[in-house]
Amino acid sequence: MTALTNDAALRIFRTMTTIRTTENRIIRGLNSGELTMTFYTVRGQEAIPAAIGEHLRREDYMVTTYRGMHDCIAKGVPLEELLAEMCGKSTGTSKGKGGPMHVSDPHSGLMVTTGVVGGGLPIAVGLALSSALRGDGRVTVVNFGDGATSIGATHEAVNLAALWQVPVVFVCQNNRYGEHTKFADYTRSASLAERFATYGLSARAVDGNSIEAMSEAAEAAITQARSGGGPTFLECMTYRLGGHSFGSTTEYMDPDELARAEAEEPVARNRRWLVAERGIGEDVLNQMEAEVEAQVESALTFAKNSDPPPPEELHTDVFSTMAASPR
Amino acid sequence: MTPQQQANAAVADPVCTLSDAVNQAIDIAMEEDSEVFCLGEDIEDPIGGVMKGTKGLSTKYGRDRVRNTPISEQAIVGAAIGASLVGMRPIAEVMLMDFFAVAMDQVANHAAKLRYMSGGRTNVPITIRTSVGGGRQFGAQHSQSLEGWMMQTPGLKVVMPSTPRDAKGLLYTCIFDDDPCIHMEALTLLFTRGPVPAGRYAIPLGVADVKRSGDDVTLVTWGWQVPEALAAAEQLESEGISTEVIDLRTLVPLDIDAVLQSAERTKRVLIVHAATQFAGPGAEIAAVVSHELFGELEKPVERMGSVYSPIPYAAELETLHYPERLRIAEAVRRLA
Ligand SMILES: Cc1ncc(C[n+]2csc(CCOP(=O)(O)OP(=O)(O)O)c2C)c(N)n1
Ligand SMILES: [Mg+2]
Numbered sequence: 001m002t003a004l005t006n007d008a009a010l011r012i013f014r015t016m017t018t019i020r021t022t023e024n025r026i027i028r029g030l031n032s033g034e035l036t037m038t039f040y041t042v043r044g045q046e047a048i049p050a051a052i053g054e055h056l057r058r059e060d061y062m063v064t065t066y067r068g069m070h071d072c073i074a075k076g077v078p079l080e081e082l083l084a085e086m087c088g089k090s091t092g093t094s095k096g097k098g099g100p101m102h103v104s105d106p107h108s109g110l111m112v113t114t115g116v117v118g119g120g121l122p123i124a125v126g127l128a129l130s131s132a133l134r135g136d137g138r139v140t141v142v143n144f145g146d147g148a149t150s151i152g153a154t155h156e157a158v159n160l161a162a163l164w165q166v167p168v169v170f171v172c173q174n175n176r177y178g179e180h181t182k183f184a185d186y187t188r189s190a191s192l193a194e195r196f197a198t199y200g201l202s203a204r205a206v207d208g209n210s211i212e213a214m215s216e217a218a219e220a221a222i223t224q225a226r227s228g229g230g231p232t233f234l235e236c237m238t239y240r241l242g243g244h245s246f247g248s249t250t251e252y253m254d255p256d257e258l259a260r261a262e263a264e265e266p267v268a269r270n271r272r273w274l275v276a277e278r279g280i281g282e283d284v285l286n287q288m289e290a291e292v293e294a295q296v297e298s299a300l301t302f303a304k305n306s307d308p309p310p311p312e313e314l315h316t317d318v319f320s321t322m323a324a325s326p327r
Numbered sequence: 328m329t330p331q332q333q334a335n336a337a338v339a340d341p342v343c344t345l346s347d348a349v350n351q352a353i354d355i356a357m358e359e360d361s362e363v364f365c366l367g368e369d370i371e372d373p374i375g376g377v378m379k380g381t382k383g384l385s386t387k388y389g390r391d392r393v394r395n396t397p398i399s400e401q402a403i404v405g406a407a408i409g410a411s412l413v414g415m416r417p418i419a420e421v422m423l424m425d426f427f428a429v430a431m432d433q434v435a436n437h438a439a440k441l442r443y444m445s446g447g448r449t450n451v452p453i454t455i456r457t458s459v460g461g462g463r464q465f466g467a468q469h470s471q472s473l474e475g476w477m478m479q480t481p482g483l484k485v486v487m488p489s490t491p492r493d494a495k496g497l498l499y500t501c502i503f504d505d506d507p508c509i510h511m512e513a514l515t516l517l518f519t520r521g522p523v524p525a526g527r528y529a530i531p532l533g534v535a536d537v538k539r540s541g542d543d544v545t546l547v548t549w550g551w552q553v554p555e556a557l558a559a560a561e562q563l564e565s566e567g568i569s570t571e572v573i574d575l576r577t578l579v580p581l582d583i584d585a586v587l588q589s590a591e592r593t594k595r596v597l598i599v600h601a602a603t604q605f606a607g608p609g610a611e612i613a614a615v616v617s618h619e620l621f622g623e624l625e626k627p628v629e630r631m632g633s634v635y636s637p638i639p640y641a642a643e644l645e646t647l648h649y650p651e652r653l654r655i656a657e658a659v660r661r662l663a
Contacts, residue, residue, distance in 0.1 A: 038465065088464070088641035099466040099640025115468035116426065117398050150397030151429070178398050179377070180369040186397040252373055308643040318636045326605040326635050 004215050006278050008054055012211050013270055014288055015050035019070045020267045021289075021296045022079065026086070029300070030246055037086050037100055042070040044209070044241035045173055047266045049074035051214035052141055052171065055222045056109075061127045061140040063112045063120040066101040067173075071143050076108040079299035089306035096309040097317065117178075118151025120144055121170065125157045128166035128231070139225045140168045146235075147178020149192055155199075158233060162201040167225035169218075170196070170233045173208065175240035180252050193235040201231045208236030209266035211273070241265060340492070340522035348491035348523045349380045349456070349512060352498040353418060355527055357388050360416060363502060364392040366403055367420025367456075371395045377422060378458050378517055400430035407453045408438050408507075414452075416502055421457040424511060425471050438507040439482030454501040456510045459487075461551060461601055461649060463514060467637035470645075472550065472601035474578050475608050477509050484532055485578040487511040489553035491521040493576055496530030504532065513551035533580030537589075541571035544659050545589040547612060548599040549575040552650060556599055559656040568663045578608055583615055590616055594625040595662045599650045604632025626662050631655065 023043055029035030045067075053074035056062070064071040072082050077093065085092025086100040093105045101115040111127060114120045124142030131138040148154050149172065161168050172192055176183050189195045197203035202224065206217040214236065221232035239261035243250045250258070274280040318325050343351075356363045365381055371393055375382030385393035396403050400421055407417035421427055427434060434455070442450045460470035477485045484506050488494040494512065501508035538553060539560050548556045553574050560570035571589050575582060590596045596616050598609035609630035616628050631650045639645055 036464075088643075094640075096641035097467075097637075097639045097644065099464065101466045101468065102640070115466060116429065118429075147398045150399045152399070152401050153429075178368075180374045181395060181397075185395065309639070309641050311644070311647055313641075314634055314636055314639060314644045314647050 002219070004212060006280065008215070009211055009274060009278055010280065012050045012054050012215060013274060014292065015053055015074050016046040016267055016270065017289055017292045018079070018296065019046045019050065019073050021292050022069065022073065025296050025300055027246065035087065039100065039246040040067040040244070041240070041242045041246065042067060044261065044265055045175060045238045046070055047211055047214050047270060048171065048173055048208045048236045048238060049143070051211055052218040054215060055219045056139065056141065059109060060138050061109050061111050063124045063127070063140070063142040064110070065113065065120060065144055066115045067145065068103065068113050068143065069100070072103050072105070072110055072113070075110045077103065077105045077110050079295065080302040081105065083299050083303035084306050087303045088308060089303055090309040091302070091306040095313055097313060118144065118148040118154045121154050121157035124168050125161045125166060128161065128168035129164065132164070132166045137226060138167070139222050141171055142168060143171045143173055145178060146172060146174040146176065146183055146192060147181070147186070150186060158196055158201070159199050161231040162199045165230040168231045169221045169225055170231065172233065172235045173238055174235050175238050177240050177253070179244050191235070193233065196233040201233055203233035203235070205235040205237055208238040209264070209269065211270045340524050342520050343491055343523050344518050344520050345488070345491045345494045345512065346379045346517045348495035349498055350382060350384070351523065352495045352502070353381060354384060354387070356499060356502040357384065357392060362415045363418065364394070364415065365418045365420065366394045366396055366406060368396055368398055368422055370420055376420060378512065380420065380456060380512070400426050401433055404430040404433035404438065404455065407455070408433060408441070408451050411451050411453045412441070412449050416452055418454045418456060418502060421455055423469055424457045424459045424473050425468050427457065427473060434483070435480045439480045442506070443482060450505050451507045452505045454498070454508045454510055456512060458512045458514050458517065459550065460514050461638070462645065464640060464642055464645060466640045470638040472633070474511060475602040475606070478578050478608055482507065483579065484508040486532065486576070487513070487550040487578065488576060489516060489550055489574050491523045493530060493536065495523050496528050497532065497576060499527070500529045500532055511550065515551045532577045533582050534576070535582035535585035536574045536576055537571060538574045539570065539572040541569035541593070543569045543593055543663050544595045544597060545571050545573060545586065545593045546597050546599060546659065547573045547575060547586050549578065550601060552599050552601055555650060555652045556655055558652040559659060562652070562656050563659055568659060570659055583612070586612060586616060587619055590620055591623065594623060596624070597629045597631065597658055597662055599631045599655055601649050602632055603635055604630055605635045607632040629658055629662055631658055
């Protein structure tokens with residue numbers, strides 16, 4: 001295991017800043033009516049993919065969910081195309097036909113975004129199987145929520161990956177809620193890591209809001225997968241710092257717990273850590289933040305100025321050729 | 328009752344949303360029969376179902392009878408089937424119809440077939456409530472109207488109300504029906520308001536409703552396409568075209584007689600639905616009408632369903648994907 005350098009820590013933090021800045025800008029646009037889209041907040045979960053992304057290669061594969069904007073950014077999906085897709089524009093990753101819940105960008109290895117809870121894990125095992133069969137050295141990372149552990153397909157996929165020892169990392173982003181239901185209200189398991197360990201793969205819980213802890217865990221899991229050591233289940237402990245999606249209520253959330261999580265929210269927390277423990281100067285961070293701000297604004301301008309998909313696009317991409325479609 | 332009588336009666340009824348009407352039907356059924364219970368994701372208070380169908384009911388009847396589940400659609404439908412095999416009357420909620428795909432083994436291989444496979448020794452009196460997206464930029468996995476898929480599975484009763492009144496009466500009937508019923512609640516209609524009879528109210532399955540009388544063209548539809556069809560008919564009236572709008576309300580059982588009776592008069596038929604047009608429900612209806620009224624129709628039966636594609640996200644494409652009032656009116660003009 002290599003120690004986390006200041007450069008790496010800063011790169012991870014820059015990704016987190018990009019994610020947060022993009023979210024803040026989208027929320028501002030949604031509030032003012034400048035933008036319309038269904039938006040699933042990733043606020044509070046930035047450190048997980050940012051740290052994972054640091055240890056992945058461009059050709060590695062990733063699968064994520066509707067709550068996946070942070071994963072897309074960290075995997076390297078171009079921000080312009082990502083935002084254009086979220087706005088339903090022809091310049092988006094899916095030409096505006098997929099939307100925020102269905103981003104696919106094979107150029108950057110982002111293979112599937114699913115809107116169906118638990119739908120991504122079996123597919124990730126298949127991606128990893130292809131790497132095992134081809135010997136291409138790629139690793140697949142699949143992100144899903146804690147709530148997805150209640151879906152049967154999740155268990156089938158993890159068991160199969162362990163059996164076949166394919167190079168996949170299961171990243172459970174445990175934000176303590178599945179829609180309106182608290183973790184303790186849908187399972188008696190105290191620890192998902194412990195529950196999934198019984199399938200016979202490496203499984204551990206990690207502080208998903210710490211750059212240092214997340215980076216260490218991600219590196220270990222990815223290195224193990226890449227070197228043929230088999231899959232890992234990472235339970236990344238985090239907290240959903242708001243309602244399920246933009247505009248949804250939070251009355252069922254424990255206000256004290258939410259306030260505590262907000263006080264320890266990962267962007268501010270890791271910024272403090274960089275300054276205090278890593279001796280990074282405020283000026284360095286300020287400059288980086290200004291750069292990111294400008295980059296996000298320019299990407300959004302690109303998205304907003306793009307055209308919607310033309311009507312013909314309704315009929316294309318159903319099959320490989322239009323000839324197969326019924327008249 | 329004629330549509331006019333119905334309209335008069337309706338004046339006296341209290342007005343509420345379709346979601347409230349669903350809630351009333353469940354409430355009354357739970358009050359009447361202690362063996363009726365609900366299960367599904369986020370259906371307990373304070374949420375009361377993401378579409379509010381069970382709001383207040385866990386508070387009133389307790390969390391034994393209105394129970395939250397994990398995100399486990401197979402287990403939700405399976406548990407409902409199990410309890411129903413011994414005579415209970417579970418109401419399962421699958422948040423969106425697209426997620427039926429996750430539960431389809433329980434729905435299609437078990438709920439639908441257990442009566443037949445057991446030679447009638449067991450039956451599955453469950454109701455599965457589900458909401459149906461569409462028209463809201465929810466994308467390809469949150470917008471599908473899958474009644475055609477359900478109709479292809481012998482053993483399922485398929486219900487899709489378009490008004491609060493119909494939702495209350497049909498859902499109540501579903502709950503006490505001895506077969507598995509799929510009650511489809513369109514998102515675009517859930518918070519529309521209309522008169523609903525107070526107290527116990529049942530509408531039999533398999534009885535279509537004439538939502539507007541007319542003489543020139545018969546427009547057959549259901550679910551969230553009904554208001555689109557009515558808006559088209561309203562516009563056409565001013566152009567001198569009289570359109571009869573038949574709301575099938577249930578697809579299985581299918582009230583084909585209501586369609587034939589109207590078509591015998593108008594001799595022109597258009598079928599409109601949000602389900603895919605190719606191999607869609609309209610094909611079945613068109614085939615029967617064409618067969619039964621061969622030689623009597625003035626024009627070939629027309630169909631308008633959704634385009635044969637997954638549902639696109641961009642609003643500009645999604646509006647082209649589903650039938651809507653302007654294109655429906657165009658199609659009626661071509662027939663008239
Ligand atoms: C199979 C399925 N059932 C229900 C839903 C509706 N739904 C969307 S997100 C969600 C909660 C998922 O919780 P979790 O897996 O913890 O992910 P999070 O949203 O917290 O990231 C639910 C129930 C769905 N999309 N798919
Ligand atoms: Mg969660």
